[in-house]
Amino acid sequence: MHDILPEQTPLWQFFETTIKSLLSSYAYSEIRMPVVESTDLFCRSIGEVTDIVEKEMYTFADRNGDSLTLRPEGTASCVRACIQHGLLHNQQQRVWYMGPMFRHERPQKGRYRQFHQIGVETFGIDSADIDAELILISARMWQQLGLQNIRLELNTLGSSEARSAYREVLVDYLNQHRELLDEDSLRRLQTNPLRVLDSKNPDMQAMIEAAPSLMDYLDEDSRQHFEQLKGILDAAGIVYRINPRLVRGLDYYCKTVFEWVTDDLGAQGTVCAGGRYDGLVEQLGGRATAAAGFALGIERLLSLLEDAGKTVQASCDVFVILQGEQAQLKGLALVEKIRNDLPQLVIQTNCGGGSFKSQMKKADKSAASLALIIGEDEIASDTVSIKYLREDKPQTTVSQQELVTCLQAIEINL
DSSP states (O other): OOOOOTTTHHHHHHHHHHHHHHHHHTTOEEOOOOSEEEHHHHHHHHOTTSHIIIIIOEEEEOTTSOEEEEOSOSHHHHHHHHHHTTOSTTOOEEEEEEEEEEOOOOOBTTBOSEEEEEEEEEESOOSHHHHHHHHHHHHHHHHHHTOOSOEEEEEEOOOHHHHHHHHHHHHHHHHTTGGGOOHHHHHHHHHOGGGGGGOOOGGGHHHHHTSOOGGGGOOHHHHHHHHHHHHHHHHTTOOEEEOTTOOOSSTTOEEEEEEEEOSTTTTOOEEEEEEEOTTHHHHTTSOOOOEEEEEEEHHHHHHHHHHTTOOOOOOOOEEEEEOSHHHHHHHHHHHHHHHHHOTTSOEEEOOSOOOHHHHHHHHHHTTOSEEEEEOHHHHHHTEEEEEESSSOOOOEEEETTTHHHHHHHHGGGO
16 A cells, blocks of 8 residues: 655545546536445445455454445445435436445555556446447547557446346357366356456466357347447547457446557556446345446556656746845735735745745745745835746836736746
8 A cells, every 4th residue: 555645645636636637528426435345235336256355355344243344346336325325216316426446466566455447437328329428438538648559458247137148158059168267267157157267377368269159149139239339439539459368356246348458568557447237226224226437547647747758847837036134024924915915926925934044945946937035125115026946037126005916917938
């Protein structure tokens, strides 16, 4: 688990602001859920035989003996909140959330035990156009963030009935090749056999490629849904690859599943993933409700931004130098008047004293465009000196009464 230090947070803020603005432009509303939930919520939603529940959750008993878990993902919490507060009955909802998630897994680049996700969820819309909208939103994210080399992989899991029929055929096939299965796959064979198709074990790839295809067992409704989705994406110019081995790691998915992947992060190349989970609301005690969404890992995307050379400096427009006892006494009050009239300016005032030279070094380090110098002479004459820090312009002195007007004129360049 990592601290996010002051020199790192400007890039985080850029990323978060970009995503919030984008989701607002699609009329999605923010929802905020607690970090701690009942353990049973995740066992019921994710599946008790998944790696997340079996190996990765941070679970503990509280003082009443209740089993609680730090949330390993956000969809189950979001569904629980929407059911609890009556947001789903005869309604459509488009919501998003952001925050930390927790999984005890092997840390690697872009993947930590406390990690941060943005989740986007929709409820009450059963047609493929909402699946397409989610993919279009995520495609626009990469565009607005300036990220490249991220490709879309697409699949359909069909209905639960279709998956059940396919599961029997798949288990028969895998049992015929038990000698090729690794320990994880043998464990999944009886509990979650579709996950075997997602194995990255190179010794199993030829066998997996030859496995029966779920596409051959799709029900007609799922087939039509998938064709409609592909048609919308084709019309929008979205490039994708059908990946019949894409099954996702959570039990609650059905029909559409998708992942945005990159080769720039090593083996764990998925940066955004989602799909449709029409059965989850009913599974968690609500009425049957169509649902679809996606989640993206913030650390992974920030790693891509950093590798692409993206930097964001902490913003500072004006640095105020206070030299002398009277300047220190009256300077902060003067700066507060400037803030009242020009609230959009980012102003850093020197505190703690120091020589003029040391304060100038701080001003330069702050990345401010201007330094306002208030010394004993300026206090005596009710003036302020303006020094340009990034442009070759002469220092000027203006009256305190004219300062705001002068800064307004300069602000275009700040």
